Amino acid sequence: MVDATLPAADAETPKRPVFTRKTLEAVMPWAVVFTLFAVWELSVVIFDIPPFILPAPHVIFGAIWEWRVPILDNALQTLFTTAVGFALAIVFGLFTGVLIGSSSLIYNGFYPVLIGFNSIPKVAVVPILVIWFGIGTVPAIITAFLISFFPILVNVATGIATVEPDLKDVLRALGASRRDIILKVGIPRSLPYFFASLKIAITVAFVGSIIAETVAANKGIGHLMIVASSRFEVPLVFAGLIITAVMGVMMYAVAISIEKRMTHWATRSMDGPTTAT
Amino acid sequence: MATVGTYDAAQFVDLSDITLRYGGEATGTVALKGTSLTVAEGDFVAVVGPSGCGKSTLMKVVSGLWPVNGGAVTVAGERVKGPLSIVGMAFQSATLLPWRNTLANVMLPLEITKPHRGRLRANYDEYATKARDLLKLVGLEGFEEKYPWQLSGGMQQRVSLCRALIHDPDLLILDEPFGALDMFTREELWDVMQELWTEKRPTVILVTHDLREAAYLSNRVYVMSARPGRIIHSREVTAPRPRTLSATFTPEFAELTQDLRDNIQNARIAA
Numbered sequence: 001m002v003d004a005t006l007p008a009a010d011a012e013t014p015k016r017p018v019f020t021r022k023t024l025e026a027v028m029p030w031a032v033v034f035t036l037f038a039v040w041e042l043s044v045v046i047f048d049i050p051p052f053i054l055p056a057p058h059v060i061f062g063a064i065w066e067w068r069v070p071i072l073d074n075a076l077q078t079l080f081t082t083a084v085g086f087a088l089a090i091v092f093g094l095f096t097g098v099l100i101g102s103s104s105l106i107y108n109g110f111y112p113v114l115i116g117f118n119s120i121p122k123v124a125v126v127p128i129l130v131i132w133f134g135i136g137t138v139p140a141i142i143t144a145f146l147i148s149f150f151p152i153l154v155n156v157a158t159g160i161a162t163v164e165p166d167l168k169d170v171l172r173a174l175g176a177s178r179r180d181i182i183l184k185v186g187i188p189r190s191l192p193y194f195f196a197s198l199k200i201a202i203t204v205a206f207v208g209s210i211i212a213e214t215v216a217a218n219k220g221i222g223h224l225m226i227v228a229s230s231r232f233e234v235p236l237v238f239a240g241l242i243i244t245a246v247m248g249v250m251m252y253a254v255a256i257s258i259e260k261r262m263t264h265w266a267t268r269s270m271d272g273p274t275t276a277t
Numbered sequence: 278m279a280t281v282g283t284y285d286a287a288q289f290v291d292l293s294d295i296t297l298r299y300g301g302e303a304t305g306t307v308a309l310k311g312t313s314l315t316v317a318e319g320d321f322v323a324v325v326g327p328s329g330c331g332k333s334t335l336m337k338v339v340s341g342l343w344p345v346n347g348g349a350v351t352v353a354g355e356r357v358k359g360p361l362s363i364v365g366m367a368f369q370s371a372t373l374l375p376w377r378n379t380l381a382n383v384m385l386p387l388e389i390t391k392p393h394r395g396r397l398r399a400n401y402d403e404y405a406t407k408a409r410d411l412l413k414l415v416g417l418e419g420f421e422e423k424y425p426w427q428l429s430g431g432m433q434q435r436v437s438l439c440r441a442l443i444h445d446p447d448l449l450i451l452d453e454p455f456g457a458l459d460m461f462t463r464e465e466l467w468d469v470m471q472e473l474w475t476e477k478r479p480t481v482i483l484v485t486h487d488l489r490e491a492a493y494l495s496n497r498v499y500v501m502s503a504r505p506g507r508i509i510h511s512r513e514v515t516a517p518r519p520r521t522l523s524a525t526f527t528p529e530f531a532e533l534t535q536d537l538r539d540n541i542q543n544a545r546i547a548a
Binding site: 164166167169170171172173174175176180184185188189191263265266 | 337340341342360361362364365366367368369370372374375376385386388389390391424426440441444450
């Protein structure tokens with residue numbers, strides 16, 4: 001940086017590189033994505049892979065453009081089921097996380113059950129959901145919910161259960177009730193864990209709704225991919241995958257921006273010691 | 278002082294024949310056995326002893342956080358059955374809340390203790406002024422809006438002391454509050470502590486393994502035996518106040534710390 005009060009020094013400043021570290025950091029993800037697609041494209045050409053095995057990226061993007069209306073329609077459906085399932089997961093995960101984290105008795109009682117439940121492949125649950133709710137939006141929402149509440153719950157519970165014993169003693173010695181401790185310390189303390197878990201939960205929520213859509217739905221990206229694959233429209237199947245990935249990255253970015261806003265104190269080392277004055 | 282009932286001021290804190298076991302009633306480790314201790318109101322006592330002797334356990338008992346297995350704990354004329362809200366505590370780690378600034382950290386006890394919690398919202402300015410005054414007293418004027426990570430270890434410990442005192446506790450329990458600090462900061466905080474005590478006059482029980490610290494700050498030093506811990510020696514500190522650091526290099530002071538050291542040595546050999 002050139003100090004504005006010392007213009008004389010300007011002439012002597014060494015030539016700065018064309019890219020500063022910051023722009024480089026911003027450009028890198030795009031560069032990686034571009035390189036990935038370039039390698040893909042080249043491999044397809046060099047090894048002469050037929051499009052019904054692995055279509056080249058330009059074919060896939062062509063398919064995205066060609067099928068843009070149904071893709072948008074189905075993507076919005078998937079986004080909707082994922083968002084609803086995710087929202088339910090946040091509410092349920094926060095609530096049970098606080099409950100489980102605040103009592104070692106509940107923690108010990110419920111944790112094994114939750115682990116067992118989480119070990120069940122969610123794809124196996126979808127047929128049951130179809131029996132209960134029929135084919136359509138509801139099984140996708142529930143699958144997205146089932147797959148994404150667990151990381152939220154575990155993280156919130158951990159944040160609350162790991163309040164420093166000394167701090168707990170300070171508060172208890174003041175006559176603080178269990179509720180006081182959870183409200184004043186437990187919940188604020190678990191927020192960084194909570195937001196960290198949202199990043200994981202949102203991506204797996206997509207997995208959940210797409211699994212459900214591939215098994216039992218008449219709409220959504222998963223459904224689109226199944227239909228496309230049965231009609232041997234391989235580029236369209238890949239188009240579905242790419243759209244899913246893009247939606248996942250977008251939601252992840254949203255989760256990160258909320259996290260940064262809410263828990264700046266937990267990531268303070270990134271901003272240096274003199275911020276927030 | 279907001280205390281109910283009458284009691285003997287000479288026995289503000291009275292522990293008689295305390296037994297405390299970790300774990301099971303019969304099989305658990307005996308941490309305290311036959312421990313007795315009295316502290317007069319407004320007095321400053323220190324408890325020293327070999328490590329693992331149950332000093333910290335004793336503090337948990339006095340504050341009512343841990344129930345005893347035998348004997349009686351009386352504070353301000355009342356049998357202690359649960360946590361006492363007239364207690365302020367500070368530990369070796371400052372345990373400040375990282376999402377609160379200095380002022381909000383100091384004011385935390387006001388959101389919990391009665392009658393302050395009901396009055397805080399309506400009288401916020403009055404309480405905030407009090408917190409600021411306290412911070413000024415420990416030399417942290419101008420740091421009210423800073424967050425814990427922006428403060429040095431010594432500053433954090435000062436904030437912790439303010440937090441322990443903001444609700445005017447009758448009893449202040451300090452469990453090695455300066456233990457994690459470097460020597461210069463520690464000696465600086467001794468003076469801060471001395472000033473706080475002179476100003477506010479709470480009853481203070483200080484647990485420490487630093488004999489100079491114990492002798493410098495307190496009116497009486499108790500020496501605990503190795504586990505199961507009990508009081509085996511007590512020594513009055515008669516040096517006039519306010520004490521200065523140079524006074525810690527006088528022969529009387531050296532004799533005092535030497536005596537304490539010998540007693541701790543004996544306690545360790547006996548164990």
